[in-house]
Amino acid sequence: MPASIRDVAEHAGVSVGTVSNVLNRPEVVSGPTRERVLDAIAALGFVRNESARHLRAGHSRTIGLVVLDIANPFFTDVARGVDDVVDPAGLAVILCNSDDRPEKESAHLDVLAEQRVQGVLITPTAELSPHLDSLRRRGIPVVLVDRRAPGPDQCAVAVDDVLGGRLAAEHLLERGHRRIAFIGGASGLPQVQERHAGVAAAVREATGDDDALLVLSPEHLTVAGGREAAARIVGLPAARRPTAAVCANDLLALGVLQEMVRQGVRVPDDFAIVGYDDIDFAAAAAVPLTSVRKPRAALGSRAAELLLDEARGEGHVHVQEVFEPTLVVRESSMVFRDREGAR
Amino acid sequence: MPASIRDVAEHAGVSVGTVSNVLNRPEVVSGPTRERVLDAIAALGFVRNESARHLRAGHSRTIGLVVLDIANPFFTDVARGVDDVVDPAGLAVILCNSDDRPEKESAHLDVLAEQRVQGVLITPTAELSPHLDSLRRRGIPVVLVDRRAPGPDQCAVAVDDVLGGRLAAEHLLERGHRRIAFIGGASGLPQVQERHAGVAAAVREATGDDDALLVLSPEHLTVAGGREAAARIVGLPAARRPTAAVCANDLLALGVLQEMVRQGVRVPDDFAIVGYDDIDFAAAAAVPLTSVRKPRAALGSRAAELLLDEARGEGHVHVQEVFEPTLVVRESSMVFRDREGAR
DNA sequence: CCTCCGTTGTGAAACGATTCAGACGAGCTG
DNA sequence: CAGCTCGTCTGAATCGTTTCACAACGGAGG
Numbered sequence: 110m111p112a113s114i115r116d117v118a119e120h121a122g123v124s125v126g127t128v129s130n131v132l133n134r135p136e137v138v139s140g141p142t143r144e145r146v147l148d149a150i151a152a153l154g155f156v157r158n159e160s161a162r163h164l165r166a167g168h169s170r171t172i173g174l175v176v177l178d179i180a181n182p183f184f185t186d187v188a189r190g191v192d193d194v195v196d197p198a199g200l201a202v203i204l205c206n207s208d209d210r211p212e213k214e215s216a217h218l219d220v221l222a223e224q225r226v227q228g229v230l231i232t233p234t235a236e237l238s239p240h241l242d243s244l245r246r247r248g249i250p251v252v253l254v255d256r257r258a259p260g261p262d263q264c265a266v267a268v269d270d271v272l273g274g275r276l277a278a279e280h281l282l283e284r285g286h287r288r289i290a291f292i293g294g295a296s297g298l299p300q301v302q303e304r305h306a307g308v309a310a311a312v313r314e315a316t317g318d319d320d321a322l323l324v325l326s327p328e329h330l331t332v333a334g335g336r337e338a339a340a341r342i343v344g345l346p347a348a349r350r351p352t353a354a355v356c357a358n359d360l361l362a363l364g365v366l367q368e369m370v371r372q373g374v375r376v377p378d379d380f381a382i383v384g385y386d387d388i389d390f391a392a393a394a395a396v397p398l399t400s401v402r403k404p405r406a407a408l409g410s411r412a413a414e415l416l417l418d419e420a421r422g423e424g425h426v427h428v429q430e431v432f433e434p435t436l437v438v439r440e441s442s443m444v445f446r447d448r449e450g451a452r
Numbered sequence: 453m454p455a456s457i458r459d460v461a462e463h464a465g466v467s468v469g470t471v472s473n474v475l476n477r478p479e480v481v482s483g484p485t486r487e488r489v490l491d492a493i494a495a496l497g498f499v500r501n502e503s504a505r506h507l508r509a510g511h512s513r514t515i516g517l518v519v520l521d522i523a524n525p526f527f528t529d530v531a532r533g534v535d536d537v538v539d540p541a542g543l544a545v546i547l548c549n550s551d552d553r554p555e556k557e558s559a560h561l562d563v564l565a566e567q568r569v570q571g572v573l574i575t576p577t578a579e580l581s582p583h584l585d586s587l588r589r590r591g592i593p594v595v596l597v598d599r600r601a602p603g604p605d606q607c608a609v610a611v612d613d614v615l616g617g618r619l620a621a622e623h624l625l626e627r628g629h630r631r632i633a634f635i636g637g638a639s640g641l642p643q644v645q646e647r648h649a650g651v652a653a654a655v656r657e658a659t660g661d662d663d664a665l666l667v668l669s670p671e672h673l674t675v676a677g678g679r680e681a682a683a684r685i686v687g688l689p690a691a692r693r694p695t696a697a698v699c700a701n702d703l704l705a706l707g708v709l710q711e712m713v714r715q716g717v718r719v720p721d722d723f724a725i726v727g728y729d730d731i732d733f734a735a736a737a738a739v740p741l742t743s744v745r746k747p748r749a750a751l752g753s754r755a756a757e758l759l760l761d762e763a764r765g766e767g768h769v770h771v772q773e774v775f776e777p778t779l780v781v782r783e784s785s786m787v788f789r790d791r792e793g794a795r
Numbered sequence: 796c797c798t799c800c801g802t803t804g805t806g807a808a809a810c811g812a813t814t815c816a817g818a819c820g821a822g823c824t825g
Numbered sequence: 826c827a828g829c830t831c832g833t834c835t836g837a838a839t840c841g842t843t844t845c846a847c848a849a850c851g852g853a854g855g
Binding site: 222 | 522535547706709710
């Protein structure tokens with residue numbers, strides 16, 4: 110059993126209150142006494158018991174971060190942004206992975222509530238869990254990440270995904286593409302639906318043709334899902350086959366790219382691809398991916414700032430922040446003409 | 453302030469002990485009483501305070517996992533494996549990222565000690581931190597992940613990286629490559645040094661020539677590091693330029709691939725690449741990467757099993773487990789056209 | 796009627812850190 | 826010298842839960 114503050118007090122010949130003061134307000138303790146206590150701490154290898162601190166304080170020094178897919182680099186970048194803000198504040202982050210499954214999400218939220226976290230950052234699954242409301246009723250701040258708030262009574266940090274979808278589609282339309290695929294349709298995530306809406310609007314405006322957009326809905330927003338969608342596209346008769354795709358995220362785009370190359374379809378000459386999120390692997394792909402860039406780390410750090418402000422209490426006003434995405438053009442959407450000009 | 457067990461007791465007209473029994477040993481409470489208590493819990497929205505539980509129990513229901521680079525998919529896969537074991541056991545994982553920096557690692561270990569975690573899983577930085585020993589002296593089990601134990605007095609789950617390096621090199625040697633690069637040399641990580649040793653031994657045996665292996669040492673084991681190394685290789689005079697590379701991990705390999713393609717070097721025709729770890733993105737690259745596969749999730753889950761066993765106490769025997777890696781051959785190394793004659 | 800048991804519920808004592816009212820001198824002031 | 830203040834330290838109360846010795850009760854057996 111590890112040494113307690115009482116053991117330290119005994120060893121140093123002082124009271125427990127004094128030890129606590131050395132730990133928390135060293136300036137009120139005289140020099141010699143402080144030394145004796147610090148020596149005792151070192152001698153016994155004393156380490157504070159956080160559970161006891163938190164029990165007394167009524168809340169812990171941790172926050173929860175719940176993401177949809179820990180294997181998606183987008184979320185590890187968000188986590189990094191969160192850490193950049195939370196770490197200097199002396200708090201720890203408990204990172205949870207919901208795998209886009211509501212029941213896992215709920216279980217994680219329950220654990221976080223029992224841990225009395227100071228707040229929760231979450232990219233929720235499609236439906237907002239009732240557990241989230243119950244956290245907020247309990248006074249635990251919740252900030253939505255990469256998702257718009259349903260109302261003005263909570264903070265959220267999102268990205269204008271309608272604009273993102275539009276940017277991606279307009280880029281392809283400008284390059285002469287007239288049959289475009291949107292890959293990722295079936296996802297119930299509002300983010301994805303917004304991207305879809307942006308793409309659809311741009312395509313309709315440019316072509317006046319609702320059939321110009323082909324929507325594909327792979328099972329998951331992963332590399333495997335992208336391969337599946339690409340195989341379907343290649344299987345279409347040439348007259349109906351799209352010449353380009355906007356993917357709901359970069360994992361899908363990488364899968365599409367891989368399958369196209371495998372089938373001998375040249376990218377971008379025969380088929381152009383635009384991804385979404387601009388994860389690092391997008392630039393690292395052998396045919397670097399054009400992608401809609403979201404400020405990944407900034408999403409995390411801004412959300413964390415809002416959470417800490419809300420947790421501090423005094424006069425917090427809820428903010429619904431919406432970042433604007435930008436298009437990063439790389440080879441996967443450049444026609445031959447582009448590349449010549451770039452040289 | 454959230455409802456406590458005392459509030460529940462009052463609301464249900466029973467004692468706190470009974471509420472606790474309903475929570476922890478429902479079978480010793482009579483049906484009607486149990487109902488009344490459960491109703492009170494629901495009515496007040498009572499949630500257990502874990503800090504108080506843990507204070508009483510003397511230890512928390514969490515374990516720590518410290519990784520070198522959360523942005524490296526290898527580690528997110530390890531984390532998944534850990535979760536598979538730890539979650540069913542009713543424990544939570546606190547995931548920490550050391551960024552390969554000893555001071556960050558130490559800070560995280562201190563926090564974990566304060567949290568009284570039941571144990572720590574860690575892929576340590578090059579030098580084993582003294583904080584690790586101090587944890588173990590304090591009775592907190594530590595299991596090394598992807599790293600051999602320095603002695604028989606602790607558990608470790610590693611991979612035979614000498615063999616891995618050898619597999620990668622022999623594969624290239626069999627295909628006729630006679631000048632090979634090892635990328636990642638400067639890292640102090642023993643895992644990387646082992647890979648280097650395996651490659652060096654295989655090359656020496658096959659060529660009898662110590663100069664046949666070129667060692668490159670990019671700053672970090674990342675995609676950017678790989679690009680940097682590839683640029684250096686392309687800049688070499690043809691007579692000294694390697695025709696293939698073994699990379700210390702897949703991020704490096706992806707960077708090399710990207711830069712080679714950018715410079716117009718065909719992969720694998722002009723330059724073959726073998727990566728290490730076999731992360732999912734290796735197969736997803738447009739030129740799918742040959743890579744040395746490590747059982748990523750199994751590393752995590754086995755390490756977690758050992759940790760839980762040690763934490764349980766009774767009659768634990770330390771295990772140093774070493775997995776054997778396998779070579780997964782994909783396009784990036786499949787063809788070799790001997791260019792010696794073209795000199 | 797008394798004793799013994801089993802079942803169910805009680806309530807106080809921990810766990811370890813923090814906090815706060817107050818004790819105790821020493822040094823000043825008037 | 827009484828009365829103050831200031832700096833330093835003490836010790837008990839507190840946070841919410843678990844645990845455990847024991848009380849209360851009813852029924853069975855003698």
